[in-house]
Amino acid sequence: MQQNIAFLAILLLCAAIGTAGCTGAPNTPALPVPGAPAATQAAAAPATNNLVVSPTDVIPENNRVSVIVQEKEYNANIPLVFDGGKGQYLVKSASVTLYRSDGQVKTVSLGIKKGDLVNLEGTKQTDRVVAYVTEVNGETYKVADTLSPYRTR
Secondary structure (H helix, E strand, O other): OHHHHHHHHHHHHHHHHHHHOOOOOOOOOOOOOOOOOHHHHHHHOOHHHOOOOOOOOOOOHHHOOEEEEOOOOOOOEEEEEEEEOOOHHHEEEEEEEEEOOOOOEEEEEEOOOOOOEEEEEOOOOOEEEEEEEEEOOOOEEEEEEEEEOOOOO
8 A cells, every 4th residue: 555655656756847847958059069170160150249259278288289369460461370389299280260350251271380370361450360270189179269459550
């Protein structure tokens, strides 16, 4: 008799949880995966938010490298320098995406030797520069994400 009561109590509890909606999956928006390739992340970003910077990826200490986004020149060129780091020997490729204030998006390759330089053709307004490195194990990290304002003097 007590077993029947215990069974009915458990059954009633399961029915209450099921009808309360606690078993459904939460409705969360899809977010870009930190290790996803740059093309995937760039395609996922809405065009209206291209000039909003986001945090860079956390890279293990021994894999760290840096890309320096220098100050925009008077002619609106933005120089970028691959600065190397502890993980330079692990880098397979590097790329830089420029989100211009006029809506254009340009992606170029960056050399992976310390001191390699690339000049991006920006606008005479504020542009956004995002740098990615891909390691030999296939992981892609965002190492720089910054706004590059145009300086008048």
